[in-house]
Amino acid sequence: MMDLRHVQAFCAIVRLGSFSAAAKALSTTQPSISMRIRELERELGVQLFDTKSRRTKLTQKGRKFIFHAEELLKLVDTIQESMADDKIVSGTIRFGATETVAMTWLSSFVESVKKTYPDIVLELDIDLTFDLWAKFHAGMLDVLIVPPPVGELGVYCEPLGEFEYCWMASPKLGIPHKRFSPMELAEYPIITLSASSALYQMTVRWFGDHGSAPNWVNHCSSVSMVAALTQSALGISLLPSTVLKERSAAENLQLLEVHPPFPKLKFFVVYGTYAISSALKAVVDIAKATSTFTPPDTSMDESP
Template sequence: MIKSQITLKQLEAFVGVVDLGSFRKAASVLGTTQPNISNRISTLEETLGVILLHRDAGSVRQTEKGEALLAIAHQILWNAEAFLEAAERQDLVDDRLRLGVTELIACTWLHRFLRRFREVYPSVSVELEVGLTGEIEKKLATGQIDLALQTGSFDREAGRTIHLRTYPYIWVAAPALAQANGTNRSMVNLLKGPVLTHGRNTVASKELARYAEAKRLAMNQVVYSSSLASSVQMTVDGMGFALLPAALVRDQLQSRSLVQIDIEWLPSPLEFYARFNPKRVPRFVEVAAGFAAEIANSGN
């Protein structure tokens, strides 16, 4: 029996340094100091009688033995969480979830997701980052976040991808603006005045640009915003027609501060996914992705 010669903290330190690429980053994620991380790995190496990591100036490399043991270390940590889960003691999991989400999720069902996660994992803190899907995907690939709730398509592999929900776009406007423009609404007429939408590099904006180019329509009246919330408010204020995800303006449509406009063209719906690398994250990240799928499909 190994008794207490090898600890989970030592294995966490070893896995953290390899996955994140430095002692400093591992210390930050594990909520301790760099000397503590170094000491845990040195003690583990001494106990095993092997060198796991080469510590070069400014870099860390696995030894051949370290590479062979890494997958097993991951599995041990995964099974330790599974043990607590089987015992229904997820409250004993003391860790952090680094979560990256897009603004649409932040404005719709994120709070319900966070409440659900906190109910099951009360001792796991959440570090939240709201940003554009490209930024989130980059941070997922470099190990800066554990779970990405983002739109497709993808430029980088993640390891595991779970489809969450499809969000269609609609055209909306303030009631006064819609009434002033009457019933003669078409893309030709729409693009003659201000059109509000989100990021220039989003899939919807790129599709709008291709459509306008094919129809030889001017795009000089399109107003792009990196903030969906700002786009909604500007639309409510009557600054123009807007192309936005329907889920984002559900409350405004119900209160009649916005009305839906029937136009002959719409972009492809947004497809949302939960993405994570199961080889680099704790077990609870997969559980969290399952919560996201459950809540995303339960309504707005």
């Protein structure tokens, strides 16, 4: 009979791209993962990975089996969820999110998890989008809250909603109160998050789509630092709309009217299909319930 651990290992390799990353994600060794795959191939009577390729590459049978494997693990997850007792849900979940999440609803999320499932331990990692994805692919994170993901095998991507970033500047710069086009805005010094962020990529594309190139002056790894540099009149920047709710920030920042407006940042909750525990499912459900991101308005959607 097929061993579910073998199927789980197979799906982890496909999703993470290597035997070593799968071993790390499943808290085991690479030789153990290799042994599981050999046993799985023996049970199925087929070769799942192309041993002639230097990269981890599926054979034709392997590509066919991945869909059955994912459905099998999904069914197992459904069964476990239906039989689970909420009072004994436990485990450690490595949770990665961007600073936008940390600045908005992360504290409420952590509080809700601890109150509902006191035996779940959360390991939080706040980082830029690209770096979070790299850690996820390396098997170092179980769940991500990130902007638009790239479609890939073995990954669930569930939309959470949208969040608005607005162009702001210090009143010290003396920028006139008017409606700016992207081309006019590009003439000002611009402070931004580093290239590892989804916001940076969206900004480059937004300017490019309107025939202009941004005048970068600073790249930061923190939204808080971007806000501080902007308040110091070193340039203009995209900042969370919620920043203006803070009295000190509102006194030192000027909202710039721009047309067309910068698209809202879409966020997703991302997790692998290969190792869904009751604890992971509980954390994902609470994230979806506590998120304060607004549901996307499909009637006026402008894709970034």
